[in-house]
Amino acid sequence: METKTFEQLRRECLLCRSCQLCETRRNVAFGVGNERAEILFIGEGPGENEDIQGEPFVGRGGQLLDRMLHAVGLNRKANIYIANIVKCRPPGNRDPQPQEQEACHPWLREQIRLIDPKIIVCLGRIAACYMIDPSFKVTKQHGEFTEKNGRLMMGTFHPAAILRNPGQKADWFTDFQALRDKIVEICTDTELVYPVGDTLIPIAGRGESFQTPTHGGG
Numbered sequence: 001m002e003t004k005t006f007e008q009l010r011r012e013c014l015l016c017r018s019c020q021l022c023e024t025r026r027n028v029a030f031g032v033g034n035e036r037a038e039i040l041f042i043g044e045g046p047g048e049n050e051d052i053q054g055e056p057f058v059g060r061g062g063q064l065l066d067r068m069l070h071a072v073g074l075n076r077k078a079n080i081y082i083a084n085i086v087k088c089r090p091p092g093n094r095d096p097q098p099q100e101q102e103a104c105h106p107w108l109r110e111q112i113r114l115i116d117p118k119i120i121v122c123l124g125r126i127a128a129c130y131m132i133d134p135s136f137k138v139t140k141q142h143g144e145f146t147e148k149n150g151r152l153m154m155g156t157f158h159p160a161a162i163l164r165n166p167g168q169k170a171d172w173f174t175d176f177q178a179l180r181d182k183i184v185e186i187c188t189d190t191e192l193v194y195p196v197g198d199t200l201i202p203i204a205g206r207g208e209s210f211q212t213p214t215h216g217g218g
């Protein structure tokens with residue numbers, strides 16, 4: 001099998017017409033982040049803003065996700081990668097259909113193979129059911145780490161679910177704190193960073209104090 005670079009994979013994916021979602025998409029949201037990251041986040045699929053901008057999690061939910069990432073020293077441009085199960089927007093933000101998920105699987109499979117993350121975080125039910133266990137219950141199993149195919153996997157709430165139900169934000173934050181602790185425990189090349197102005201400041205080790213982000217409504 002031909003070994004592709006990550007950039008080759010991205011360019012090919014942008015031309016993909018393997019399922020019906022290619023008919024209605026504006027842009028392919030292939031993924032964003034550090035392709036050598038030890039932590040990979042996976043969501044279900046692009047929404048309207050993601051379709052317009054060609055990047056996962058850039059709407060209100062994405063802004064909320066970014067704030068939560070920053071609270072635990074993570075940053076989509078620096079030390080993680082973010083991708084989706086399907087790379088093109090399902091019309092009307094419906095769930096991606098099983099055949100669409102299967103058609104798009106080779107792209108995600110190759111992303112995982114090339115990034116080779118130690119930890120995969122599934123954002124929301126669809127991603128957790130697809131990646132971890134078809135019967136995964138986010139409200140019961142969020143924040144639990146499971147080993148699968150040599151990687152640690154964890155499912156947590158989708159940011160859109162937190163926007164709909166802000167009462168779950170504290171649980172979401174607890175999951176991200178557990179993720180930060182797991183990163184400190186097992187990741188060797190991940191530097192936790194905080195944004196200060198336009199600069200990312202590395203934070204060493206654990207023990208920092210974190211505040212739950214307060215402006216998650218939007």
Ligand code: SF4
Nearest residue numbers: 016019022088103104
């Ligand atoms: S959703 Fe995936 S399989 Fe379908 S057209 Fe887009 S990139 Fe190709």
